Amino acid sequence: MNKNQIRSLVALALLAAGPLFTSAQSQKKNWYNLDLKADSVFGISTEKAYNELLKGKKSTTVIVGILDSGVDGVHEDLKSVMWVNKKEKAGNGKDDDKNGYIDDVNGWSFLGGKDGNVNQETLELTRLIRRDAARFANTTEENVSAKDRPAFEAYLAMKKDFDKGLAEAKTGLQRFETVKNAVESIAKKIGKENPTVEDVKNFEAEGQIENSIKNTLIRALANMDYKTFYDTQIKPGYNHFYDQVNYNYNLTFNPRNIVGDNENNDNERIYGNVDSKGPDPSHGTHVAGIVGADRNNDLGIKGVADNVLLMAVRNVPNGDERDKDVANAIRYAVDNGAKVLNMSFGKAYSWDKKVVDDAVKYAISKDVLLVHAAGNDNKNLDVETNFPTNKYEDGTLADAWLTVGASTPFNDKRLKASFSNYGKTTVDVFAPGFGIYSTYPDQKYQDNNGTSMASPVVAGLAALIRSYYPKLKATQVKEIIMKSVEKADALTDISVTGGVVNAYNALKLAATY
Structure with a gap:
């Protein structure tokens, strides 16, 4: 893993910590009123x-x-x-x-x-791609009719957005999985389900990723315990990308039968x-x-x-x-x-x-x-x-x-x-x-x-x-x-x-x- 990838993972870990490290956290719970x-x-x-x-x-x-x-x-x-x-x-x-x-x-x-x-459901984009893929299965720029050209070009633009979104989701899942695994690994090596900030400070990190995640944990655990950090910052991020790859951008996934409508x-x-x-x-x-x-x-x-x-x-x-x-x-x-x-x-x-x-x-x-x-x-x-x-x-x-x-x-x-x-x-x-x-x-x-x-x-x-x-x-x-x-x-x-x-x-x- 190169340095740029490591920096991305560190940024992702900090992103996971997100609003924990803003002064908004010190505001009253009822601040919006x-x-x-x-x-x-x-x-x-x-x-x-x-x-x-x-x-x-x-x-x-x-x-x-x-x-x-x-x-x-x-x-x-x-x-x-x-x-x-x-x-x-x-x-x-x-x-x-x-x-x-x-x-x-x-x-x-x-x-x-x-x-x-x-x-879980797909994105509307996924449903539109699934619909139009059948319609334009044998259509190319060369053989598309004048009548169908606007719809065909719209389909190609959507397909481009779909491919980009799916690729980004896969990258996000891979990176978040690395962060998630590193966080879990540190807790496992410490030997506690809910390690304290002192436990993390005393932990001897191995490698750049583990050291970066250790520093992120130290900052996070100053505001909450490990379990809360994991449940509210790490797990949701991982689940988000997991759902995107396996459901939102999945062309074969359609849960609608359970509703029973047309x-x-x-x-x-x-x-x-x-x-x-x-x-x-x-x-x-x-x-x-x-x-x-x-x-x-x-x-x-x-x-x-x-x-x-x-x-x-x-x-x-x-x-x-x-x-x-x-x-x-x-x-x-x-x-x-x-x-x-x-x-x-x-x-x-x-x-x-x-x-x-x-x-x-x-x-x-x-x-x-x-x-x-x-x-x-x-x-x-x-x-x-x-x-x-x-x-x-x-x-x-x-x-x-x-x-x-x-x-x-x-x-x-x-x-x-x-x-x-x-x-x-x-x-x-x-x-x-x-x-x-x-x-x-x-x-x-x-x-x-x-x-x-x-x-x-x-x-x-x-x-x-x-x-x-x-x-x-x-x-x-x-x-x-x-x-x-x-x-x-x-x-x-x-x-x-x-x-x-x-x-x-x-x-x-x-x-x-």
């Missing part, structure tokens, strides 16, 4: 709003659709705020409310069937199962807590909104969501009373944009506000698309839609989270999405980073506004959120508003409508 002037962190002033503007005021309950991987609805900080379909009787095998979904008491999953649930019929509505928690609800549970974890139970965290019901609708697997599932999740949430939808998911390609567009139009016709995460690729969305999008196929825009980038606690050039997508005309606002502490399955809590965390901050704010000012329309709520941001030089040229959302400013403005 705090105030820039009073608390010296670029939060959204939620607590200030409650203390100064909302005391003694009446509110109405707002239903927020959590369109995600699933939600652990029995979590101590969520169980009191989970939506329940009171029109349905649990477990009787009947569609009591006649909505087409049998026993949907606690929401619905469009990723399951009678025999279980989809967990995967090629995007207009199909009635399929799925009642398991709105699913096999891996970690992402959705974290998102749900940010929106509306119980603020009055003296446990865990405080969600942004204080009078919400969180509706779990499962449509996001460990891979790319399918457009028909996105469309049906939107329609299900809307038809069951949701007035705000959080959509912390996205992908680079779309199978059937129209079916999603139609669902978005339906939601907006019912006065629903859609909040969407901008994505985590540090890309300019003015140039590259992250689906779903608020731009319809005809070029017009969805008016009750907010696209959200991720910000940090720092009121300087670091304000934009390094991973966050951005766009002067496409990303409406920024919101805290770095070092966000929220609910996690099995009565746990965890810090996560991502625009996936920023989006529910805004969805929670939208629900808060709609709760205390229920006469406002979805478009008015969007307008208020955008007009009331805290401006920041770092965001001026990378978003529509040039600022971070602010609950205090928004509620003051809402009172004038």
